[in-house]
Amino acid sequence: MKILFAEDESDLRDVVSTYLAYQGYHVDAVSNGREATERATSDSYDAIVMDIMMPEMDGLTAMRKIRESGNTTPAIFLTAKSEISDRVEGLDAGADDYLTKPFAMEELSARLRALERRKRDYKIRIMTFGDLRLDTETCEIRAQNTIGLAHKEVRLLSFLMANADRGVTEEELLKEVWSNESVNPDTVWMYISFLRAKIQSVQAGVTIDGDRAHPFRLKEI
């Protein structure tokens, strides 16, 4: 499980990073909101843990920016403030949970486990790229006309759409779309082929770039 951790106090950053790494998490630690938004769009994470009060860009602004980009990664705010209004604002900015400092490390990792269990429920109903529109509820794509998608194709396309700013690797797709299933990389290219054919059949001005050596990425034709 890969975690993005944003905290400006270097001592706390080091202690939490070390603890989470010890728990088996891979942790990318940054020290402000601007770096957090950059990392959230240039990489893909299983969870985000973020401080509210940070220099350059505060956690609330960073959270809003991350959510605006279509990123639904589960997020926890760490806040020194115990004001109700801060917690409300944090949750409304797109966080899923919060912890008030000081907090117990065990509680942080328990909350991360709870978020992971619910991760599959996070879904945006309508996603778009160019003239291509994906409805994750009816499992259909639409451009000039409409066609149905298989469940795995929906997960694959929504991941490509959520990460349209960067390329995603075969390895990431295996993890994201075929989590906990024993499939080989040929499955990825078969589903990429299915999706390419379906995107073409609705006559969208969009294609999927990439091959075994290069990351997959949606591209407007």
Added chain:
Amino acid sequence: MEQNHLYGSCGETMRRVMDSVMKRIEEYSSQYEKEHGEKLYEHLSGRIKSEESMLSKIRRLGLEENTQNALRSVTDSIGIRVVCLFIDDVYENVRQIRNLSGCRVVTEKDYIQNAKPNGYRSYHLILDFETEEPDAEGHTPGHYYVEIQLRTIAMDTWAALEHEMKYKKDIVNQELIGQELCRCANELAACDVSMQTLKRIIRGRYLPYENTVC
């Protein structure tokens, strides 16, 4: 005009035109089968539109009830349907039909790439077929329109059900059934496209990670 006289002396010629176009389709198909070892279509059928339904179509269009309008203003008096296994086969049939001698493609409508809002998918071609026999306007050689509809078996099954719904007047929940039919059309299209992709992969025409068909 009595309805069984709408086609007049052209009635017999229409049947011969239909048979002739169907024979040519059978011919290119058996030639293709010899070369590639597989059929280009599963079913081939033809019909002459009944004079009764032609008459109601002419009335609906507000035209005068005569042979000329039935055969030259309306273009589907002679209809042929080609039902295929795969989408690629539909387009191969279209290519073959375009190359048929003695007829000219007047219009083409690709409702596979541009499905109708209700979900209908098919490829429509209208041919202008030339015959030595006279036509509705008295010209010799005569010209007859032939409408050809090409589709996959899945599209054909869907169209059969949609046709039944359209012509049955007293269906309860017509709107709901229409919506569900549209969903079925999109699911069937998904299967058609997936099976076509698998066929290409099996045939080795899609190399891993290649963007295009080789």
